[in-house]
Amino acid sequence: MNSDIQSNIESKERAVLVGIYGDTIDKRQAEEYITELELLADTAGGVTVDKILQHKPRPDVSTYIGKGKLREVRQKMKEASADLVIFDDDLSPTQARNIEKATESKVLDRSGLILDIFASRAKTSAAKTQVELAQLQYLLPRLTRYWTHLSRQKGGIGTKGPGETQIETDRRLIGRRISVLKEKLEKLDNQRKVQRKGRKDALRVALVGYTNAGKSSLMNAMTDTSVFAENRLFATLDATVRRLQIDQEEVLLSDTVGFIRKLPHNLVESFKSTLDEIREADILLHVVDVASPVKNDYIETVNKTLEELEVHKKPVILVFNKVDLLESPQDMADVKHQYPGAVMVSAYRGIGLDDISREIKKRVESNYLYRKIVLPIQNYHVVSFLHEVAEVEEESYDEDSIVITCRIHEKYSGRLDELLRKNNASGTDLQGANGENHADPGNYQ
Numbered sequence: 001m002n003s004d005i006q007s008n009i010e011s012k013e014r015a016v017l018v019g020i021y022g023d024t025i026d027k028r029q030a031e032e033y034i035t036e037l038e039l040l041a042d043t044a045g046g047v048t049v050d051k052i053l054q055h056k057p058r059p060d061v062s063t064y065i066g067k068g069k070l071r072e073v074r075q076k077m078k079e080a081s082a083d084l085v086i087f088d089d090d091l092s093p094t095q096a097r098n099i100e101k102a103t104e105s106k107v108l109d110r111s112g113l114i115l116d117i118f119a120s121r122a123k124t125s126a127a128k129t130q131v132e133l134a135q136l137q138y139l140l141p142r143l144t145r146y147w148t149h150l151s152r153q154k155g156g157i158g159t160k161g162p163g164e165t166q167i168e169t170d171r172r173l174i175g176r177r178i179s180v181l182k183e184k185l186e187k188l189d190n191q192r193k194v195q196r197k198g199r200k201d202a203l204r205v206a207l208v209g210y211t212n213a214g215k216s217s218l219m220n221a222m223t224d225t226s227v228f229a230e231n232r233l234f235a236t237l238d239a240t241v242r243r244l245q246i247d248q249e250e251v252l253l254s255d256t257v258g259f260i261r262k263l264p265h266n267l268v269e270s271f272k273s274t275l276d277e278i279r280e281a282d283i284l285l286h287v288v289d290v291a292s293p294v295k296n297d298y299i300e301t302v303n304k305t306l307e308e309l310e311v312h313k314k315p316v317i318l319v320f321n322k323v324d325l326l327e328s329p330q331d332m333a334d335v336k337h338q339y340p341g342a343v344m345v346s347a348y349r350g351i352g353l354d355d356i357s358r359e360i361k362k363r364v365e366s367n368y369l370y371r372k373i374v375l376p377i378q379n380y381h382v383v384s385f386l387h388e389v390a391e392v393e394e395e396s397y398d399e400d401s402i403v404i405t406c407r408i409h410e411k412y413s414g415r416l417d418e419l420l421r422k423n424n425a426s427g428t429d430l431q432g433a434n435g436e437n438h439a440d441p442g443n444y445q
């Protein structure tokens with residue numbers, strides 16, 4: 001065997017995972033969550049040697065699990081020669097300190113682990129800056145001698161990112177570093193805004209979903225490109241945008257960072273620019289791993305995150321990916337029954353991709369209005385605005401007016417109405433794309 005690989009395996013940190021269940025989550029969910037934590041630990045380069053679940057309706061304020069259970073954890077860690085203990089929840093700085101004292105080993109919580117993965121995965125300057133900011137904000141309240149000292153000196157999981165010297169310096173320095181990073185992010189954000197202006201007219205579609213659902217794979221399948229995808233969590237940290245043509249419609253498809261249960265709050269904040277892709281999208285494709293036994297939980301987590309981002313009112317197309325993994329046609333029928341509007345696809349096999357395009361088209365059509373605009377003559381800037389943003393179908397001029405019939409996206413309605421108001425013009429809604437007749441809301445004479 002290659003000696004590098006050998007040493008890599010040997011150097012893997014051994015982790016014991018700990019979680020609780022009771023009031024808010026039942027045992028089955030807790031088991032799924034701790035399996036997810038195992039995958040997170042694996043993604044971070046660790047190996048899980050034991051998993052411990054305790055029935056405990058509410059976490060203990062000072063030690064999270066009970067004192068007796070903590071002794072058991074310590075014992076099991078010794079037996080399994082574990083290097084660290086990872087909790088499937090966020091620990092308060094006090095809890096973390098107490099647990100560390102009691103177990104005499106490195107302690108990590110869910111946020112710390114996720115931050116560590118993000119740190120090792122960040123490639124671009126923006127992602128690196130965002131992760132460092134989130135890490136420092138996470139670290140600041142935990143910056144006490146004992147905990148930091150022990151955790152940091154041992155190296156390994158939970159210690160990637162800002163180096164030892166930075167962390168050991170006093171809070172003021174970290175505070176200053178935080179402002180510098182924030183400034184840097186603001187600059188990057190402005191640059192992105194400028195870039196985005198150039199593409200404002202195309203339809204914007206964003207892939208969102210739980211981590212590992214197959215968003216990047218779907219992006220690749222739909223656009224015939226190769227965006228990094230793998231069976232580990234958080235393969236994608238930066239938004240990638242690709243062009244796509246659906247009939248005549250030009251579509252910009254963006255891949256985004258995956259969501260996860262209890263995504264650290266400051267991490268969500270610091271990924272603002274990535275999440276702007278979602279905020280600015282016209283349509284969201286919510287990708288779900290259809291083969292997961294906890295897909296309903298995933299859907300719920302994603303919906304909650306979308307709500308937190310205040311984008312839940314956007315049109316969403318639910319896309320069940322990985323249908324190739326379903327064992328029977330009945331499984332497929334069950335999902336269809338539970339989620340009637342959803343699209344069933346396989347990024348691997350290229351199944352159902354046309355259905356996604358068809359759904360996108362359907363949503364787009366329902367967003368267009370047919371309008372007849374009557375303008376006093378010489379209002380050429382209104383004419384050129386219409387030519388810029390709408391599909392002009394008829395245009396006629398006589399001595400005192402210009403009459404234009406056009407198909408216009410509803411997102412321009414506000415701007416158009418304002419222009420009409422300012423210019424003493426009138427706009428009549430003709431027929432919506434869905435065949436309804438609309439009353440005339442826009443006579444501004």
Ligand SMILES: Nc1nc2c(ncn2[C@@H]2O[C@H](COP(=O)(O)OP(=O)(O)OP(=O)(O)O)[C@@H](O)[C@H]2O)c(=O)[nH]1
Nearest residue numbers: 212213214215216217230231234235236258347348
């Ligand atoms: N069987 C099967 N596996 C798939 C399919 N699509 C994606 N996968 C696998 O699922 C895993 C995750 O895929 P990604 O495309 O990286 O998922 P993602 O949603 O972009 O994940 P993050 O970027 O980590 O949030 C990879 O191992 C893919 O190969 C599919 O249609 N069928």
Ligand SMILES: [Mg+2]
Nearest residue numbers: 215216235236
């Ligand atoms: Mg991805």
